[in-house]
Amino acid sequence: MIATLVQVAKELAHYEGGKRRWNQERVILHRLCESAIKGKEAPKVKVAAIDLATGVVHLEDYKDEERYKYLYALSTGNTAIGPSWLLDFRKTQGKKPKKTREEIIETGIKKIREALTSLQESTSKAKSADLLGDDDWKEKLNKATRDESLVLVTVVQDGKMPGERKEFCEGFIRKKILGERRAEARGTGRCAVCGSEGQVSSAIPFRFFTVEKLGFSPMGREVDLWKYASVCQECAKWLYVAESYLEENLSTKVAGKDTYLVPDLEPGASEVEGSFVRFLWEWRERTKGKAVPQDEFPIEEKGKKARSKKAAGAEEDSLPNLFEGLVEEIDGRFKDKPPFRSASLVFYQPGRKFMFLYTISDILPTNLRRAKGRLAALREILRRDVLGDVGSFPQRLRADFEFVGQAWKWPRRGQTESQGALRFTPMHIAEAILTDRPLPEHEFWQDADSLLRATYQETISSKDQKRTVQSTLAERARLIWAIWALIYRSGLLEGGTNMTTQPITTGQGLTEKFWEDFFRPRLLLNSPARRAAFLVGVLFGRVEWKQRSDRQSKAGEMPIVSRLRGLAVSRKEIMVKIFPELMLKLRQLDANTQAIQAIQQAAADFASQGGELSDEEARFCFCLGWALSWTTVDAVGKTLGAPTGEEAEEASPEGEIEGES
Template identity: 20%
Template structure:
């Protein structure tokens, strides 16, 4: 993956830092006395003057420019003050053009005044605007002074040199370089503070993990800058970096893709052309990439920032464009089958929170496992995932929310998985039935017990609809045991639904036909179904959701009408 990022960095001629916001400067005069506070727009072209190090962790920057936490400006000020304080120990600073000790003293003496003016300035800036803090001396930026440039460069080299070696091969370019280091300082998921991550458990050997030379480190930084600006996409509360990698010597293809993404007008045209998406990001380019030849692969990197580090939630490597095409073909089939747009948001519905009262998502792990299986083409365990479907459906059912919509989403997911071959429902030979048109569309209804449970769900929803139309309530829902019914409950329920429909004088010929078919299938299924409770209730809920479709077969089909009139 790092070699792919490096190649992108090599092809991007002018990497840009895409940051918008304001910089608040602590202004010092030529005599280094405090002169006040000044405000300026963050101008990316001036990052060298700011001594800005893009991609560094927030907690340990080698840069004298720090993002401001409006709630704790004192901490931001302390970071800047500490940068100067630590600089006194960085180099031999005798006879330098600026007396850093004097700056340190001014910050100590004027701290309360500086903080008060800093807070006043923060309050005048819109809360949504990014804010940074730095220092300007005698009208100049710190990067205008050779002294501070030396300190800045030295700090970076010192950090890199903590785990490095001389005259060793770089893991990216393969060349023997004067110095290589294991810390990329571009991605923050490499760490040298945990022995378990270090070769031989010795910190001095950490460079052996991912030795990187300074040239490749610079290219890595350029590549990540571009990826963050152009190839980072939203993913239902998460984000992923899309990292293309070319095979053989086809860097021209990668270059074409990067040029399209770099050119604003081309990007807008691409955005308008892509009508179908798998995610909720309107800038998604996966359909465009699915049309490419298999001379490149795609890496999907899901990262999560945690304080001063980054954690890899999921890395999906080497996905071919042909795999993307297979996924989009399956999506189009499901769109047509359900007459509704399918995307990964349908999956996320069931893998977001285990409890709606939770403040944050706690099911990211399972959601990403499903995503991983989809892109890799790996089989999934239907019985395991159906638990999550039913957990969410039950919650809406118990609270009398619109559980039918949730059930439809679950059916779309299962049908999508089946279309991709992640789940297989073995076909069982059964005699022809008036509902074969429906059963053939939804492959999961492949055994007598599943069909019987499904049709009973249809009939039950028809009863609930009748109750609601006449009474404004659905008291029969109590009989459904919060959708935790077992085999015995299902078999007993059929006669109860029958009797209740008779009470409402609603057991017409169409419903009678549905009841007959449900009874026939349940009898064929026999006893001792090898089916968990969650699965039983899933098929029942599917029937409740599809009651309109079955009703069309019963009441709008002339052949079926003839059968009901016999």
């Protein structure tokens, strides 16, 4: 990984130098300096330049593209590496301010003085740090910055900014690379990146070895790390440059998690027209400061009719996602030449100095093309109402895999200790989709079952009964169904089988072909056992809706729901206990219509064919049938030519969940 990062940093630096018309030294210095713009919502930054010769404070706009001039950077100990310090006067706001303006300015001058002293230790010139000892500077800075919220203070000497003085630049680079505690442990050896012999250290700005297991470090004590991951000073410098590119150019989100996109590039990739390096740079320039409406994703579907934000549940606009953009443009921009040999997604924990949590390696360009095609096919299937009226749900199935993060997380109050921990994380799920390496399906269903039961428990115990158990389970079941299809039915989604829904022919009666046409686009329901559990769920939904209708209630849970025992019923209980009770209830509730009778018969026929089915799969198919109760009954009724109004007594209850998340 460290060799890959060095290569990426060199290619990006070469391209950036050409774009900005800078030499390599300036690009490196620029990348070793930190940006003073902290966060997307940060106020405008001003620069207060203290001219040590004239005693004047000059106030000017901060330019991030010229940050190499200021030599602003902080060590892990929060000390200034260069003679610049960011004054955040927002800390003085509020009823209980953390600091006064005078205290903030005093701290800034102290930090700059310490940095100047450190940088000039090896020179025989008069120490400019001594010129900052005058208390008059505090008053001058306070007066010059009184109307500002964020101010980067730096010093000007002999008319030059810190980054324009060679001795300052050399000292800054040396302190940046070798000034950290990790670089103190060093010795003679071979560089792990370039292979050169000489003095090496563990001057690496990452904790590469904290992977998947918190606190796990297979390399032993940190002070001995240089013996296992040793780098020379030159390669360490490029790793710090790579750190800057990771943050500013290669950071994205996948499955709702902070992620770095690290490509394995061919040598000279920056010179290739249309390469990933060029795409990366142009992507950042194209999307800088822009918000993209949710309805405009995915890119190839912009022309389709978009729902209003109000109808879509007031979804907020989002910043463009780098990984999603790469997937969506993989066919057009990189059709003739792959953008990279392979890529990795490195999930990390923000604020923990790059604590890497998980890495998805060996993502090939062909994988991205296939993922794009599968997502598009799945969205098209869903628009044909195979899972009912799902509203804006298809648009959520995007290449940022945010829907995976939404599906594979515990509800706030639904998890119990008895359910244990999930076997997979959203990162595992995304890896299975992107690398064509399916997860063990039995374990997948165990996780899905735990999530469904937790969702059930949270809803049933909630005092806020605005949503029913049926609608809440339906949303979770649809997400799980979509993920299952992407992992275990990828071949069908790529066009190997016709997934189109067949138009309903009124009055033709139910045949074996009807059920095949009905179940085929629903993918999961491909065995008699699954179909039987699904149809029992359909009947269950009908009974629950009928009880709700008779009570004229849109809140609270109906008596039949208690039979599920917290959604812990087994497959045997579903078929042997619940199924017969539902048939009795439907007669008692005067809901045993022609369509309902046909569904009962089909459920019995499928059940008689037997077949293996785990309890977890049975419960999921049951919940999916519950979610699609109205859709199924309506389709059967139309096929049988049921009298108008017999099956459609009121608006579909499934429509209540449209647009919710």
